[in-house]
Amino acid sequence: MTTDATAAGTLQLGGxxxxxxxxxxxxxxxxxxxxxxxQDLAEASVILRQALAFGITHVDTAxxxxxxxxxxxxxxTLAPYPEDLVxxxxxxxxxxxxxxxxxxxxxxxxxxxxxxxxxxxxxxxLDVVNLRLSDAAGGYPVDVPIEAxxxxxxxxxxQGLIRHLGVSHVTVEQLEDAxxxxxxxxxxxxxNLAHRVGDDVLDRCTELGIAFVPYFPLGGxxxxxxxxxxxxxxxxxxxxxxxxxxxLLQRSPVVAVIPGTSSLAHLKQNIAAGxxxxxxxxxxxxxxxx
Numbered sequence: 001m002t003t004d005a006t007a008a009g010t011l012q013l014g015g016x017x018x019x020x021x022x023x024x025x026x027x028x029x030x031x032x033x034x035x036x037x038x039q040d041l042a043e044a045s046v047i048l049r050q051a052l053a054f055g056i057t058h059v060d061t062a063x064x065x066x067x068x069x070x071x072x073x074x075x076x077t078l079a080p081y082p083e084d085l086v087x088x089x090x091x092x093x094x095x096x097x098x099x100x101x102x103x104x105x106x107x108x109x110x111x112x113x114x115x116x117x118x119x120x121x122x123x124x125x126l127d128v129v130n131l132r133l134s135d136a137a138g139g140y141p142v143d144v145p146i147e148a149x150x151x152x153x154x155x156x157x158x159q160g161l162i163r164h165l166g167v168s169h170v171t172v173e174q175l176e177d178a179x180x181x182x183x184x185x186x187x188x189x190x191x192n193l194a195h196r197v198g199d200d201v202l203d204r205c206t207e208l209g210i211a212f213v214p215y216f217p218l219g220g221x222x223x224x225x226x227x228x229x230x231x232x233x234x235x236x237x238x239x240x241x242x243x244x245x246x247x248l249l250q251r252s253p254v255v256a257v258i259p260g261t262s263s264l265a266h267l268k269q270n271i272a273a274g275x276x277x278x279x280x281x282x283x284x285x286x287x288x289x290x
Contacts, residue, residue: 005055008274023058025260071120092132
Protein backbone atom coordinates (compact mmCIF):
# COMPACT_ATOMS: atom_id res chain seq x y z
CA MET A 1 0.00 0.00 0.00
CA THR A 2 1.53 3.28 -1.12
CA THR A 3 1.55 6.36 1.09
CA ASP A 4 2.85 8.60 -1.68
CA ALA A 5 0.22 11.16 -2.68
CA THR A 6 2.11 11.96 -5.88
CA ALA A 7 1.07 8.55 -7.30
CA ALA A 8 -2.20 10.18 -8.41
CA GLY A 9 -0.33 12.89 -10.33
CA THR A 10 -0.59 16.66 -10.12
CA LEU A 11 -2.64 19.53 -11.53
CA GLN A 12 -1.82 23.15 -12.22
CA LEU A 13 -4.09 25.80 -10.71
CA GLY A 14 -3.92 29.04 -12.61
CA GLY A 15 -0.86 27.86 -14.49
CA UNK A 16 1.43 28.38 -11.49
CA UNK A 17 0.26 26.39 -8.45
CA UNK A 18 1.05 22.69 -8.72
CA UNK A 19 -1.13 20.55 -6.47
CA UNK A 20 -1.41 16.82 -5.95
CA UNK A 21 -4.61 15.37 -7.37
CA UNK A 22 -4.88 13.49 -4.08
CA UNK A 23 -5.48 16.27 -1.58
CA UNK A 24 -6.77 16.51 1.96
CA UNK A 25 -9.97 18.15 3.22
CA UNK A 26 -9.83 19.46 6.78
CA UNK A 27 -13.53 19.63 7.72
CA UNK A 28 -13.35 16.41 9.75
CA UNK A 29 -10.71 17.95 12.02
CA UNK A 30 -13.31 20.09 13.78
CA UNK A 31 -15.43 18.78 16.63
CA UNK A 32 -18.79 17.02 16.22
CA UNK A 33 -21.07 18.84 13.80
CA UNK A 34 -17.99 20.67 12.45
CA UNK A 35 -18.21 22.75 15.60
CA UNK A 36 -15.48 23.57 18.09
CA UNK A 37 -11.94 22.22 18.35
CA UNK A 38 -10.88 18.66 17.50
CA GLN A 39 -11.80 16.00 20.02
CA ASP A 40 -8.14 14.95 20.01
CA LEU A 41 -5.98 17.97 19.29
CA ALA A 42 -2.71 16.03 19.26
CA GLU A 43 -4.08 13.46 16.80
CA ALA A 44 -5.45 16.21 14.53
CA SER A 45 -2.00 17.81 14.41
CA VAL A 46 -0.43 14.45 13.55
CA ILE A 47 -2.91 13.99 10.68
CA LEU A 48 -2.00 17.37 9.19
CA ARG A 49 1.74 16.75 9.46
CA GLN A 50 1.45 13.27 8.02
CA ALA A 51 -0.67 14.47 5.10
CA LEU A 52 2.24 16.68 4.06
CA ALA A 53 4.80 13.99 4.86
CA PHE A 54 2.96 11.66 2.49
CA GLY A 55 3.38 14.22 -0.30
CA ILE A 56 0.04 16.04 -0.27
CA THR A 57 0.37 19.64 -1.44
CA HIS A 58 -3.37 20.44 -1.74
CA VAL A 59 -5.11 21.18 1.57
CA ASP A 60 -8.72 22.36 1.52
CA THR A 61 -10.21 24.34 4.40
CA ALA A 62 -12.68 27.09 5.37
CA UNK A 63 -12.72 29.52 8.25
CA UNK A 64 -16.29 28.49 9.08
CA UNK A 65 -15.04 25.02 10.05
CA UNK A 66 -15.22 25.27 13.81
CA UNK A 67 -15.68 28.18 13.17
CA UNK A 68 -12.07 29.40 13.05
CA UNK A 69 -10.63 26.43 14.96
CA UNK A 70 -9.51 24.41 11.93
CA UNK A 71 -7.66 27.31 10.30
CA UNK A 72 -6.03 28.10 13.64
CA UNK A 73 -4.96 24.45 13.90
CA UNK A 74 -3.50 24.55 10.39
CA UNK A 75 -1.49 27.67 11.30
CA UNK A 76 -0.18 26.40 14.63
CA THR A 77 0.67 22.99 13.19
CA LEU A 78 2.10 23.76 9.75
CA ALA A 79 3.38 27.35 9.74
CA PRO A 80 5.81 28.42 8.49
CA TYR A 81 4.30 26.70 5.49
CA PRO A 82 6.31 24.67 2.97
CA GLU A 83 6.76 26.49 -0.33
CA ASP A 84 4.90 23.81 -2.26
CA LEU A 85 1.83 23.75 0.00
CA VAL A 86 -1.33 25.22 -1.51
CA UNK A 87 -4.09 26.17 0.94
CA UNK A 88 -7.51 26.38 -0.70
CA UNK A 89 -10.26 28.00 1.33
CA UNK A 90 -13.87 28.97 0.69
CA UNK A 91 -16.28 31.75 1.56
CA UNK A 92 -20.01 32.31 1.14
CA UNK A 93 -21.41 30.86 4.36
CA UNK A 94 -21.17 31.43 8.08
CA UNK A 95 -21.99 29.49 11.23
CA UNK A 96 -25.06 30.42 13.25
CA UNK A 97 -25.61 29.93 16.97
CA UNK A 98 -27.70 26.83 16.24
CA UNK A 99 -24.70 25.40 14.32
CA UNK A 100 -26.37 26.01 10.97
CA UNK A 101 -24.72 27.10 7.71
CA UNK A 102 -26.63 30.19 6.51
CA UNK A 103 -25.40 31.98 3.38
CA UNK A 104 -23.09 34.97 3.78
CA UNK A 105 -22.74 36.53 0.34
CA UNK A 106 -23.01 40.27 0.95
CA UNK A 107 -20.04 42.50 0.20
CA UNK A 108 -19.25 43.15 3.85
CA UNK A 109 -19.62 39.48 4.78
CA UNK A 110 -17.29 38.33 2.01
CA UNK A 111 -14.63 40.91 2.86
CA UNK A 112 -14.85 39.92 6.52
CA UNK A 113 -14.52 36.22 5.67
CA UNK A 114 -11.44 36.80 3.54
CA UNK A 115 -9.77 38.74 6.35
CA UNK A 116 -10.75 36.04 8.86
CA UNK A 117 -9.02 33.46 6.66
CA UNK A 118 -5.94 35.64 6.28
CA UNK A 119 -5.67 36.20 10.02
CA UNK A 120 -6.38 32.68 11.19
CA UNK A 121 -4.16 31.02 8.58
CA UNK A 122 -1.45 33.59 9.25
CA UNK A 123 -0.77 34.56 5.63
CA UNK A 124 -0.55 37.82 3.70
CA UNK A 125 -2.40 36.42 0.68
CA LEU A 126 -4.67 33.40 0.21
CA ASP A 127 -3.57 30.92 -2.47
CA VAL A 128 -7.08 30.09 -3.69
CA VAL A 129 -10.50 31.25 -2.50
CA ASN A 130 -13.63 29.46 -3.67
CA LEU A 131 -16.91 31.35 -3.69
CA ARG A 132 -19.51 28.85 -2.53
CA LEU A 133 -23.01 29.75 -3.62
CA SER A 134 -25.64 28.86 -1.05
CA ASP A 135 -29.12 29.80 0.03
CA ALA A 136 -31.45 29.01 2.91
CA ALA A 137 -32.83 25.97 1.10
CA GLY A 138 -29.41 24.44 0.57
CA GLY A 139 -30.42 22.74 -2.67
CA TYR A 140 -28.93 22.65 -6.16
CA PRO A 141 -28.89 24.59 -8.35
CA VAL A 142 -28.68 27.70 -6.21
CA ASP A 143 -30.82 30.48 -7.64
CA VAL A 144 -28.32 33.22 -6.73
CA PRO A 145 -26.65 35.44 -9.34
CA ILE A 146 -22.90 35.01 -9.04
CA GLU A 147 -21.79 38.32 -10.53
CA ALA A 148 -22.05 40.54 -7.42
CA UNK A 149 -20.32 38.28 -4.87
CA UNK A 150 -17.68 37.08 -7.32
CA UNK A 151 -16.89 40.69 -8.25
CA UNK A 152 -16.09 41.38 -4.58
CA UNK A 153 -13.55 38.56 -4.56
CA UNK A 154 -12.15 39.76 -7.88
CA UNK A 155 -11.52 43.16 -6.27
CA UNK A 156 -9.70 41.53 -3.36
CA UNK A 157 -7.64 39.57 -5.88
CA UNK A 158 -6.67 42.82 -7.58
CA GLN A 159 -5.63 44.14 -4.16
CA GLY A 160 -3.26 41.19 -3.73
CA LEU A 161 -5.15 39.53 -0.87
CA ILE A 162 -6.08 36.52 -3.03
CA ARG A 163 -3.91 34.86 -5.68
CA HIS A 164 -6.53 32.76 -7.47
CA LEU A 165 -10.28 32.32 -7.47
CA GLY A 166 -12.58 29.33 -7.70
CA VAL A 167 -16.31 28.68 -7.44
CA SER A 168 -18.39 26.07 -5.65
CA HIS A 169 -21.92 24.68 -5.93
CA VAL A 170 -22.38 26.22 -9.37
CA THR A 171 -24.03 25.43 -12.69
CA VAL A 172 -22.30 25.75 -16.05
CA GLU A 173 -24.05 29.09 -16.55
CA GLN A 174 -22.81 30.44 -13.21
CA LEU A 175 -19.29 29.22 -14.00
CA GLU A 176 -19.36 31.06 -17.30
CA ASP A 177 -20.71 34.22 -15.64
CA ALA A 178 -17.84 34.11 -13.14
CA UNK A 179 -15.25 33.61 -15.89
CA UNK A 180 -16.39 36.86 -17.49
CA UNK A 181 -15.31 38.69 -14.33
CA UNK A 182 -12.02 36.97 -13.41
CA UNK A 183 -10.16 33.73 -14.15
CA UNK A 184 -11.55 30.64 -12.41
CA UNK A 185 -8.94 28.00 -11.54
CA UNK A 186 -11.13 25.38 -9.87
CA UNK A 187 -14.72 24.29 -9.27
CA UNK A 188 -15.94 22.49 -6.15
CA UNK A 189 -19.28 20.73 -6.60
CA UNK A 190 -20.90 17.73 -4.98
CA UNK A 191 -20.18 14.78 -7.23
CA ASN A 192 -19.76 11.06 -6.70
CA LEU A 193 -20.68 7.66 -8.13
CA ALA A 194 -24.34 8.03 -7.19
CA HIS A 195 -24.74 11.81 -7.50
CA ARG A 196 -23.88 12.96 -11.03
CA VAL A 197 -26.13 15.98 -11.42
CA GLY A 198 -23.02 18.01 -12.18
CA ASP A 199 -21.80 15.92 -15.11
CA ASP A 200 -22.18 18.93 -17.40
CA VAL A 201 -20.07 21.10 -15.09
CA LEU A 202 -17.33 18.48 -14.93
CA ASP A 203 -17.39 18.10 -18.70
CA ARG A 204 -17.08 21.86 -19.15
CA CYS A 205 -14.17 21.98 -16.69
CA THR A 206 -12.48 19.21 -18.67
CA GLU A 207 -12.88 21.23 -21.89
CA LEU A 208 -11.44 24.35 -20.25
CA GLY A 209 -8.69 22.64 -18.26
CA ILE A 210 -10.15 23.92 -14.97
CA ALA A 211 -9.63 21.72 -11.92
CA PHE A 212 -12.81 20.00 -10.71
CA VAL A 213 -12.78 19.12 -7.01
CA PRO A 214 -15.74 16.93 -5.98
CA TYR A 215 -16.88 16.95 -2.38
CA PHE A 216 -18.93 14.29 -0.59
CA PRO A 217 -17.16 11.57 -2.63
CA LEU A 218 -18.94 8.67 -0.93
CA GLY A 219 -22.55 9.21 0.04
CA GLY A 220 -26.16 9.09 -1.03
CA UNK A 221 -26.00 5.51 -2.23
CA UNK A 222 -28.99 3.19 -2.38
CA UNK A 223 -28.52 -0.30 -0.88
CA UNK A 224 -28.33 -1.71 -4.42
CA UNK A 225 -25.64 0.77 -5.46
CA UNK A 226 -23.68 0.10 -2.28
CA UNK A 227 -23.85 -3.63 -3.00
CA UNK A 228 -22.37 -3.19 -6.46
CA UNK A 229 -19.65 -0.92 -5.09
CA UNK A 230 -18.79 -3.51 -2.44
CA UNK A 231 -18.50 -6.20 -5.13
CA UNK A 232 -16.26 -3.98 -7.24
CA UNK A 233 -14.07 -3.26 -4.22
CA UNK A 234 -13.72 -6.97 -3.49
CA UNK A 235 -12.79 -7.61 -7.13
CA UNK A 236 -9.82 -5.22 -7.00
CA UNK A 237 -8.82 -5.89 -3.40
CA UNK A 238 -9.64 -2.41 -2.15
CA UNK A 239 -12.15 -0.67 0.09
CA UNK A 240 -15.35 0.91 -1.29
CA UNK A 241 -13.98 4.37 -0.46
CA UNK A 242 -10.77 3.65 -2.36
CA UNK A 243 -12.74 2.50 -5.40
CA UNK A 244 -14.94 5.60 -5.23
CA UNK A 245 -11.89 7.87 -5.12
CA UNK A 246 -10.10 5.97 -7.89
CA UNK A 247 -13.19 6.20 -10.09
CA LEU A 248 -13.32 9.97 -9.60
CA LEU A 249 -9.64 10.32 -10.52
CA GLN A 250 -10.19 8.24 -13.66
CA ARG A 251 -13.36 10.14 -14.58
CA SER A 252 -11.38 13.11 -15.93
CA PRO A 253 -7.76 14.30 -15.87
CA VAL A 254 -8.88 17.59 -14.29
CA VAL A 255 -10.36 15.92 -11.20
CA ALA A 256 -8.61 16.40 -7.85
CA VAL A 257 -10.04 14.80 -4.70
CA ILE A 258 -9.93 16.11 -1.13
CA PRO A 259 -11.16 13.28 1.13
CA GLY A 260 -11.19 14.24 4.79
CA THR A 261 -10.51 12.07 7.80
CA SER A 262 -9.48 12.32 11.42
CA SER A 263 -7.85 8.87 11.29
CA LEU A 264 -4.27 8.20 10.25
CA ALA A 265 -5.24 4.73 8.98
CA HIS A 266 -7.95 6.21 6.77
CA LEU A 267 -5.56 8.87 5.51
CA LYS A 268 -3.18 6.15 4.35
CA GLN A 269 -6.04 4.25 2.68
CA ASN A 270 -7.18 7.39 0.86
CA ILE A 271 -3.70 8.11 -0.44
CA ALA A 272 -3.34 4.51 -1.62
CA ALA A 273 -6.45 5.02 -3.77
CA GLY A 274 -4.42 7.40 -5.90
CA UNK A 275 -2.38 4.50 -7.23
CA UNK A 276 -5.40 2.23 -7.81
CA UNK A 277 -6.06 1.60 -11.51
CA UNK A 278 -9.58 0.30 -12.04
CA UNK A 279 -9.97 -2.21 -14.91
CA UNK A 280 -12.44 -1.43 -17.68
CA UNK A 281 -15.03 -3.96 -16.54
CA UNK A 282 -15.10 -2.48 -13.03
CA UNK A 283 -15.40 1.05 -14.42
CA UNK A 284 -18.33 -0.08 -16.59
CA UNK A 285 -20.13 -1.58 -13.61
CA UNK A 286 -19.60 1.58 -11.58
CA UNK A 287 -20.69 3.80 -14.45
CA UNK A 288 -23.94 1.87 -14.64
CA UNK A 289 -24.91 2.46 -11.00
CA UNK A 290 -24.95 6.22 -11.51
